[in-house]
Amino acid sequence: MEGFAQKMTGLVAGPTDAAQSDIPWYLRYGARGLGIFGAFFAILFGFWNCFGVLTINFSSVLSGILQILVGILVMSIEAPVCCMFIDYAQKFAQTVESRPQWWRAAGYCAAAIPPVLLEPGLASIFGCGLIFATGVLYGMMSLGKKATLEQMRQAAAATSSDNRNGTMRPGNNLVNNAQPLSFTPPPYDSNV
Template sequence: MSFAQKLTGLVAGPTDAPQDDTPWYLRYGARGLGIFGAFFAILFGFWNCFGVITINFSSVLSGILQILVGILVMSIEAPMCCMFIDYAQKFAQVVETRPHWNRAAGYCVAAIPPVILEPGLASIFGCGLIFATGILYGMMSLGKKATLEQMRQAAVATSSDNKNGSMRPGNNLVTNAQPLSYTIPPPIHNPHGSNSPF
C-alpha cells in the first residue's frame, strides 16, 4: 500500500456509514470535541509534567496519564493524526463497531484519574473536555427521540388504559397500595396546668 493510499484511507475515517440514525451535528460535534479535548489534554499533560521541577510526583503522574488519555482519544477520534502508528487505524475501526455507550464509559472513566491526582486547572480543563465528549457519546447511546405523532399515540393509549383502570402510571409498583391518611396526634397531658411551660 502506497503512502498516498494510506493517507486517503486515514482521512476518510474508520467508517463512513453511521452506526444508527444519530443526527449529523451530534455525531460530528462529539468527534470534533474529542479531537479538541485530546489536543488540550496532551498539551496540559506536558504542562503538568513540569511538576518535576518542583518535585511534585502526583503532578508528573497526572501529566503522564493525561498525555496517555489524550493520545488514546486522538487515535480513536482522528486516526489520521496517528498515521505512523500501525495499529491506530485498526484500533479505531474496532472502536467504531462498538456501541456508543462503550466509548462514553471509557472516556468518562479515563478522564477521572488525572484530575484526582492533580486537581489543578490544567487537569480539569484537559480531562473535562474528554469527559464532555463521553457525555455526548452517552447522549448518542440513548437514541433518537420519538416523533411528535408517536408521542401523541403513546399518550392516547395510556389515557385510554387509565379510563379502563387496567394500567395507571405507578400502579405496577405496588398492587395493594392504600391511600395515605392524616391523623392528628393525641394532645399532650400537662400535669402542671396549662400556663406552665413544664
Template structure:
C-alpha cells in the same frame, strides 16, 4: 468524515452534526488534554507527585483518544488504523463509557484547573457519544400517542403506569394533637 470503504448510507439514526461534534471535540479536546497534561507535569518542580502522575495519565488518555478519533494524526504508528477501525465497529455506548472512565483518574489525582479542564474535554466527548447511543428523539405524534396510551392504562389499572404510587390507599400523615403531659411538671 467518511472513510474509504465505508458504507454510503449510515447504519444508525444519529444526526450528522452530533457525529461531527463527537469527533471534533474528541480530536481538539485530546490535543488540549495532552498540552495541559504536560503543564500538570511541571508540578514536579514543586514536589507535587500526584499532579505529575495526573499529568502523565492525562497525556496518555489524550493520546488514546486522538488515536481513536483522528488516526490521521498518528500516521507514523502502524497499529493505530486497526485500533480505530475496531473501535468504529463497536456501539457508541462502549466508546462513551471508555472515554468517561479514562478521564476521571486525572481529576481525582490532581484537582487543579489544568487537569479538570483537560480531562473534562475527554469526559465531554464521552457524554456526546453516550447521547449518540441513545439515538434520536421520538416524533411529537409518537410521544403524544404513548402519553395517551399511558393515561388510558392508568385509568383502567391504577397500580401500573408512570403516575402510579407505591401504596394506593395510604392515609395521609397528620398531626394528632398536643401531648397530655407537660415536660418538667413531673405529672
C-alpha cells in the same frame, strides 16, 4: 506513492457504520471534533502538569503523564490520521469504531477521571473535562433518536386512557394491591 495515497484516503474517510445513520451529522462530527480538540488540550496541559517535577510534586507529574496518555489514546481513536505512522493505531481505531457507542462513552468518561483526582488543578480539569464531555456526547448518541411528536402523543393518550379505565400498563406496577387508607380505632379492652 499509490500506497501512501490509499492509506491517507482510508485514514481520513474512517469506517462507515450503518448504525450511525440515524444520528444527526452535527452530533456525530461535533463529538469527533470535541474529542480531537479535547485530546490536543489534554496532551498540552498534561505536559504543563509534568512541570510539577520542578516543585517535586509527584501527584502532578503522575496526573500529567496519565493525561498525556489519555490524550494520545483519544487522538488515536478520533483522528487516526494524526497517528498514521503507528501501524496498529488504524486497527485500534477500527476496532473501537466497530463497538457500540456506549463503550466509547464509558471509556472516555472513566479515563478522564483519574488525572483530575490526582491533581485537581485547572489544567487537569480543562483537559480532561473536554474528554469527559466527549464521552457524554457519545453517551447521548448511544441512547438513540427521540420519538416523533406524534408517537409521543399516542403513547401519552394510551397511558391516560389506561389509567382512566382502572387498568394499569405493564410498567406501572409500583403499588399493585393498594388499599384505601382508613382509620382503625384501637382494639377494645374489656378489662379496663
